[in-house]
Amino acid sequence: MALLALEKVSKRFPGVRALNEVSLQVEAGEIHALLGENGAGKSTLMKILCGIHQPDSGEILIDGTPQHFSSYRRACAAGVGIVFQEFSLIPGLSVVDNIFLGREPRNRLGLIRHGVMLKQANALFERLDIDIDPQIHVHHLSVADQQFVEIAKALSLNARVLVLDEPTAPLTPTEVERLFTIMRQLREQGVAMVFISHHMEEIFEICDRVTVLRDGEYVTTLEVADTDAGALVELMVGRRVDNIFPDHHSHADSDDIVLEARIRMAGRKHTDYIQLARGEILGFAGLVGSGRTEMALAMIGAQPVTERQMQLEGHKVTLKSPADALKRGIGLLPENRKQQGLILPFTCADNITLNHLKHFQTRPPFISRRREREAVEALMDRVRVKAPGSDTVVGTLSGGNQQKVVIARWLERGCRVLIFDEPTRGIDVGAKSEIYALMKTLTAQGISIVMISSELPEITGLCDRVLVFNHGHVVAALSGDEIEAGTIMTHATRQISLDNPTGSTDESVATLERAS
């Protein structure tokens, strides 16, 4: 008998049938992959398992006993733990406080035993090989560190059933390995795990069986050993997807420099130099926290810096805010769509047109609703947003579809330079290949793209040139055959002197200029 069984679970949301009679069995000591496109219903199924949503019909069985989880608390009590897809940490509390939130050890007077909590947290971190100060406030942590705190929090429950909803999305390969080590330990201990990821290779590395969902329907369950990535993708999307990367045909015109930037971040000793050619895709590679996002924000003036000299098509420009950047045709897709990308209470349409409302002012300052709607529907078709309508509130879409809405915003904006920060984080294979194709189409139109990504295949498969970040500085500029995973990782992890990241600054700038 399976440790965990979900029987014919159905769930409707207003306007969406998220799940239709989906079943799933997970054995003790099994890592079970849950696979499906964006919006297939994976997170919804897991939230039902954890008592966060109530199913319209169907049953949850643990050890064959039917369970009714009216809240996550109940599910926890029954031994179910989850690492949420969206962060559930409290930014203003310390790491320990977050881990033990709701389960603080107390003394006889009802006061918290800080010492005990700290000791347990340290022990936990040691076991997981996590190096984070447990007393630091969570909002000081990088996304990856927050993810590890999230994982530590779920593990501290000593759950028998552990759900991991896209835990690897913000992690680097090293960190993913660390997580897998932990997961293997748990498998030894007989924990039943559900693992959700859009990375095929992860599924083949760690999972025992895989269940595929499509549009809220159960498709099949397979032994991982008996299948391959192509077959799984076909099951997910209902057709074959041969190569997710578009033809490696470069549209870059390396003689036509669109953007040159000399930026010195606040508190840094050196100035970094970035050069971008027309039609080029320039990758920013590096470990999590290596300063790529910071550089992107600095490039659009969203962040104060010590020094910023920018030249756009040979003309000096001063960018004091993202609005200045937009005016000059530089746009950013931020890495955190919920906090930085979307107006969640807005509809898809209002989100998409937000920064180019001027295009729809037939008689300024009035907006023509009709023109706006037509344009939006065309854009939504182009990026294939799966939503009931253009007036659907964006907060109710699945993560991947939300990301597509953010992308759609920039398509008709007429930008010369677009910075994509982790554009495919949490996005399914089908959508990924669509986004890659879109990027190629954009470069063919002469638009230059900076792509920040923590996924090396993406970098190597797509970029014309790559800048490697390490400790907040550009430490290498790679092009052509140099763009290769091993080389990138060597530069990204190289031990460098903080005072002098690239030997000599002048020299490094010179090297980079020659390289580009």
Next chain:
Amino acid sequence: MSTPTSDANPQPRRQRRSRASRLLHSPVFFPLVGFIAVFIVMALANDNFLLPNNLTNVARQGAIIAIIAVGMSFAIFTGGIDLSVGPVMALSGTIMAGLMAAGWPPTVAVIMGLLLGMVFGAFNGACVAFARMPPIIVTLATMGIARGLGLIYTGGYPISGLPAGFSFFGRGEVVGIQVPILIMLLVYLVAYVVLHHTSFGRYVYAIGGNEEATRLTGIRVPRYKLLVYTISGLTAAIAGLVITSRLMSGQPNAGTGFELDAIAAVVLGGAAIAGGRGAILGTLVGAMLLAILNNGLNLMGVSPYLQDVAKGTIILLAIYIGRGRNA
């Protein structure tokens, strides 16, 4: 490159909502239900309530708060608040009165008063937008400053002896409609158009919905916040114009507690206090709801102390009924 074809998408997309569902989901729906309910109760409880004369009374009495609540709506829609509206109203009104008493022509005096309101609002806006201080505390501080300046200017005396023509704004009539009511309707019309048919209006809601995302997408958030508080100062000054003309005297201590009434009007109107959601017509309904409450309870001869209790209770009930939308 092998991307999927689009016919593989079976969902019936892009349906538009039905008319009935739109009404039910409109932010004005619940406020309107509450308003109608209270209206019916008041009409049943009192014979005089439905007299045209009394309904005009109600609209005129509610006009001051309704006008102030327009600026408050802008502030609340962006996720802010403006507590300084009452004293700014009083200050602008007294300045107008003072200038007229000093012999300035009414038009010039009125323009100066309105400008003063805008300058004061812009100061609030600058503190909020550029100095990045929390609106509640900025406007709490400027509330005291405006009150003090008004009192210093008048030395505590109300200013009377205004030219007869000035009474037009508070007591005049145009095509059978009293001027305060007309001014109110005009202010709402402009606000409606701005909020629903211009980009600025869209930005107001966007800032309230997610300020950081709005900024990163290339909208000049500080500029629009400045504008929002300037508008709030302006509407407070317009209310100051109406009240000064109606009383034909500049009252430096008018408007005490008006900020709370204006907030109540906005929230009764269905706006989310955290910003991003709300409708300006809802605010009008909210302000009129407060006005019929005051008027109806007065008409029924309810004792003043009991009125406080009754008013509070009815506000609670009204919000309770429409609460799903505000939580």
Next chain:
Amino acid sequence: MSTPTSDANPQPRRQRRSRASRLLHSPVFFPLVGFIAVFIVMALANDNFLLPNNLTNVARQGAIIAIIAVGMSFAIFTGGIDLSVGPVMALSGTIMAGLMAAGWPPTVAVIMGLLLGMVFGAFNGACVAFARMPPIIVTLATMGIARGLGLIYTGGYPISGLPAGFSFFGRGEVVGIQVPILIMLLVYLVAYVVLHHTSFGRYVYAIGGNEEATRLTGIRVPRYKLLVYTISGLTAAIAGLVITSRLMSGQPNAGTGFELDAIAAVVLGGAAIAGGRGAILGTLVGAMLLAILNNGLNLMGVSPYLQDVAKGTIILLAIYIGRGRNA
């Protein structure tokens, strides 16, 4: 991920913070700097300011707002607000006075008054937590209700003729410390322990930081919100006890505008108005900052109208200096 793994993560990140950096990042740091700055200015501007007698005065005068601000802090830390504190204070105080005047023993009367405050707070809490109504509008409504009830109870007249022993809470001394100051310190001590050493305190910040996530973690958010507003009612009632004893009369219209002073104290104390961040000792510093402002300006003989302007300006400056933390 088909990438080469690299076992070496050489970055010397995640250093632990030093003691000095912790102090600088403590939410109490900037409020304290502001307080000390104003303190020094006041001491230089006036010879009498530093007299021990006057400093006692200041502490006693600030005690009422400081006590109320404790409940306000709890509400604000959870991302809420409580506007009803002033009237609840007045209502609890008058009930105590009324019961004593009717011959009840002081202890019983005091307990009844405190209970009343808690019941009122619990009602606010129930509306916010279970009926999911926005705190600002709930407490705006109950503010009117409490005020009305107090006036109905007394018929508008203050209640006097209280037993002499009752004056202990407002005018007594224990080991050389005046009782109002002692009560204030006690309230802060308890609040500090609750916020920093109990799970409930942790939940208060968690709810303010991310209510949805707190709920998902399995914490019974409504229960703790109920508790927060009950505490706010209780501290308002304690302030009512002190003020009634100090005045030796129950004043149904005391406490007008106290909610704004209490909010100012909390925000001056470095709390984020959106919740999740703040320190109770900061609130104490904020309340005392307001008290020295009032006292110092009076001592300097600044004209009452100018005081409003001066106070508003100084609050603005204080927030401006510490603003990074609140934006």
Next chain:
Amino acid sequence: ETGDKADDELVIGMSFQELNNVYFVTMQRALQEAVNEMGASLVFTDARHDIAKQINDVEDMLQRGVDILLLNPTDSVGIQSAVMSAHDAGVPVVAVDAQAEGPIDGFVGSKNFDAGYKACHYMGEQLGGEGKVAILDGIPVIPILERVEGCQKALGEFESIEVVDKQNGHQERSTAMNVTENMLQAHPDLAGIFSVNDVGSLGALVAIQSSGMDVKLASVDGNPEAVKVLAQPNSPLIAIAAQHPATMVVQALELAVKKYRGEESPSEVPIDVTLVTADNAKEFTW
């Protein structure tokens, strides 16, 4: 104990219950003049009807070192602890306009009950002893409550006069105006209104005039703006029981200085109110 400072060395302190009302501002200016004449100096504060603030204000003034304290309490009982602090500091205290509990050295104030009585009695007569009357109430403080009581007693003496409504205009012009509008609406046959003070009556006046109804208005204070209205022909405002703020405060100052010097003086100086009607309005001034 008696003080020995010369007149021009004295520091006079006065705590007002409010300073947004011409009545109190007149008082403050008269006091300033009198103090200037003495060559002394004046500090004053504004309690805004907040008794807790008033006590703080007094404590601060004592700390600053005033020699004489004039007290215009917003609440007679609640002010007691301030009176005691002053007494302990050896500063003579004279209450002005409203009584103060505790060891005070004197009280100078209007006969508020009389004020309400006189105004309403006159109005009753003018109404021919019949009709419906409403009361426009104010902030619940003793002098105001006494005026209402006096008025009710006077009206009770007319068998056919009925008090049909009592609403609170908060002694603020626009609120008084709105409330009066509503009262007129509720009672279309209203014959008279008594307002507890002139700020309220000026608001009520706007409402009466724009309604076009024939309603008589009586009030208390003697605010110059109201007296001017009273003097106009066919004014709805027919009577004001006028107080004398300037006289009051000057007498209070004299009394306090005498107490300071230890001279013999009466401890209570009730000031009569003057009934101002259309007949004598032209001559009346504060």
